[in-house]
Amino acid sequence: MGAWVWAQPTPRPAILGISHVAFQVKDLSKAINFYHGLLGYKPTRMRQKNTAPEQVTFKVNGRQHLKIFSGLPDGQDERMLEIALEVTNAEAMRQYLLSKGLKVPPKLDQEPTGILSFTVEDPEKHLIKFIQLKQKNTSKSFREEQLSDAVSDRILHVGITVADVKKMDAFYLNLLDFSEIWRGGRPDTVINWINMRVPDGTDYFEYMLVSGPVSRQQLGVLHHVALQVPSMQKALDVLRTRLNDPQPYKLESPRIGRNNRWQLNLYDPDGTRIELMEPFPMR
Incomplete structure (x- = not known):
């Protein structure tokens, strides 16, 4: 048999x-x-x-x-x-x-x-x-060849719009084995963001939850990249030396996010948000 x-x-x-x-x-x-x-x-x-x-x-x-x-x-x-x-x-x-x-x-x-x-x-x-x-x-270290002039040497996360969490979880959580590491919102009783970490590293996707059509300006904020900076103050000091070279740029003030980390939002000429974020919560 x-x-x-x-x-x-x-x-x-x-x-x-x-x-x-x-x-x-x-x-x-x-x-x-x-x-x-x-x-x-x-x-x-x-x-x-x-x-x-x-x-x-x-x-x-x-x-x-x-x-x-x-x-x-x-x-x-x-x-x-x-x-x-x-x-x-x-x-x-x-x-x-x-x-x-x-x-x-x-x-x-x-x-x-x-x-x-x-x-x-x-x-x-x-x-x-x-x-x-x-x-x-x-085999190279991820920090290898990083440029000394750069404000950050790491992409920490990327934000994507999510209208249906169950459908997106079927792909990222169940199929690709991402794992949820944090969720929060403003106010605390609302969930606006869910962080989903890759299965074999520490980078993550940020679900930016939406419930209807978004404007062009909103989409530029939601579809974003977060760059990690060891010190927000040092990053600010570097950026302030470059605000008028080669073209003027108006710098926003940094703020403390819902995850209790220092954050600073920058926007490219087409309105895409580049977020600077410290790696650890404030003490």
Whole structure:
């Protein structure tokens, strides 16, 4: 009598953290002035096909980048293009999601640098890219090659709009094994934000809960990136030396957030919020 052969479940490869966040901008020069002139990240222009939007990459550290693309159309509210998650094996991740019934591309994309990736949509249409870095890059410390002029050397979290928590949890919590680490709101009796940490690292997504249509201005606030700074005062001191070079920038005052950490909101020329945040609560 033949023995039963049970199909083994496809394992999920490690999801290490946020690799990059990409935004579309209307005026590339003005955006570079913000991300380079104010935040201090060195711009690297990427070669694109003639018909493709121009791309500029800003290295935050050895494993994380901010990216901007030209060509934001007049009247388009959405500026966030994609969020990339670093995985140990892109093909294994594609096979894992396929085994769970998710629609995935038939094959991986390979960049000239050897980076492997594929992109899917989450339940609320945010584009999520899974990216596998070249082997020689994966052993580097994430702080390696961080620029001394940069105001921060880490992307701590990225904010995304969420209208249906159950549907998003089915993707991030149940499928990708993210875990909830904090929730809060203003006032305390209301939940406005839920923080969901990646399964194999300390970066996290912030659910920005919405209950109806949002304006362009609101979307720029909700779809945001948080950069960690060891000291808000030191960050302020650096930013204040750059407020008029190369173009004037009006700096808001820092505030203490609902998580009891110092925070400072900055906005690029298209209204996308870049949040600076200290790593620990105030004492």
